Amino acid sequence: MAVEHPVYTAQHLSWQVQDKLILNDLSFAIGQGEFVGLIGPNGAGKSSLLRCLYRKITPTRGTLAFQQKSLAEYSRQQLAQKVAVVLQEPPNQFELTVFDVIAMGLTPHKGLLDFDTSDDRDRVVKACKQVDLNDKLEQNFNSLSGGEKQRAMIARAIVQQPQVLLMDEPTNHLDIRHQLEVLHLARSLKITVIVSIHDLNLAAAFCDRLILLDHGRIVADGDKQQVLCEKHIADVFGVSSAVDSHPFHDGQRITFNLAKPS
Numbered sequence: 444m445a446v447e448h449p450v451y452t453a454q455h456l457s458w459q460v461q462d463k464l465i466l467n468d469l470s471f472a473i474g475q476g477e478f479v480g481l482i483g484p485n486g487a488g489k490s491s492l493l494r495c496l497y498r499k500i501t502p503t504r505g506t507l508a509f510q511q512k513s514l515a516e517y518s519r520q521q522l523a524q525k526v527a528v529v530l531q532e533p534p535n536q537f538e539l540t541v542f543d544v545i546a547m548g549l550t551p552h553k554g555l556l557d558f559d560t561s562d563d564r565d566r567v568v569k570a571c572k573q574v575d576l577n578d579k580l581e582q583n584f585n586s587l588s589g590g591e592k593q594r595a596m597i598a599r600a601i602v603q604q605p606q607v608l609l610m611d612e613p614t615n616h617l618d619i620r621h622q623l624e625v626l627h628l629a630r631s632l633k634i635t636v637i638v639s640i641h642d643l644n645l646a647a648a649f650c651d652r653l654i655l656l657d658h659g660r661i662v663a664d665g666d667k668q669q670v671l672c673e674k675h676i677a678d679v680f681g682v683s684s685a686v687d688s689h690p691f692h693d694g695q696r697i698t699f700n701l702a703k704p705s
């Protein structure tokens with residue numbers, strides 16, 4: 444897809460571990476402000492692609508540019524000022540309160556000797572409210588439930604004030620209300636969001652553009668209406684479905700045939 448102001452541009456990006464090609468010749472550009480969903484079956488390469496985008500791993504072939512400059516040329520701090528990441532499994536944060544963990548999002552914008560200001564505190568408290576954790580600020584992070592931890596990590600990303608938000612299965616641990624709240628919140632930030640997501644109905648509701656991966660390759664990339672069709676779902680997931688328009692939003696509704704896949 445041609446985009447006007449590319450944030451990421453990948454050309455022939457591949458990532459190989461030993462003799463296994465995990466990402467295979469991916470080319471795409473993602474524009475400023477796009478809300479892009481990465482979809483595909485288990486092992487398709489969604490997390491690996493996200494890892495390339497936040498430079499946890501380095502492509503073994505091809506090029507990857509961030510804001511028109513090779514991603515490899517950014518310092519760790521420069522990247523952290525622009526890109527926030529919410530991972531599937533929140534890290535262990537021994538002895539830290541929820542407030543402390545969320546306040547870590549301030550770090551990329553601070554010098555070594557900068558102290559937290561009252562504005563900083565306000566930002567942390569506001570983000571905490573946005574994810575519905577305002578009564579948990581002083582609680583030990585490790586004692587939160589899985590879903591609460593996930594929401595705290597999203598608050599930390601908001602505090603970071605990034606230009607790009609990368610999220611790997613952010614709705615995994617969340618009940619339906621909090622799934623919706625998190626995705627609405629991500630959309631309301633009006634920044635570039637790239638999110639891997641298994642729930643195809645949520646992908647259809649929230650993403651504008653979808654990249655469908657299978658076996659490390661891009662099978663389809665484009666408007667959600669083109670990508671989420673019965674044929675692609677059958678080809679890639681091996682499940683038959685009926686796709687029609689959703690009664691509550693402009694995306695599709697996918698109804699799966701729940702019979703055992705043949």
Ligand SMILES: Nc1ncnc2c1ncn2[C@@H]1O[C@H](COP(=O)(O)OP(=O)(O)OP(=O)(O)O)[C@@H](O)[C@H]1O
Pocket residue numbers: 460465483484485486487488489490491492
């Ligand atoms: N460091 C690694 N070494 C070897 N194989 C790896 C490594 N990282 C990922 N893989 C393999 O690459 C493939 C893609 O993994 P990845 O986690 O990117 O898939 P995914 O689409 O995010 O899957 P899921 O939906 O299950 O989270 C998998 O087969 C995985 O086992």
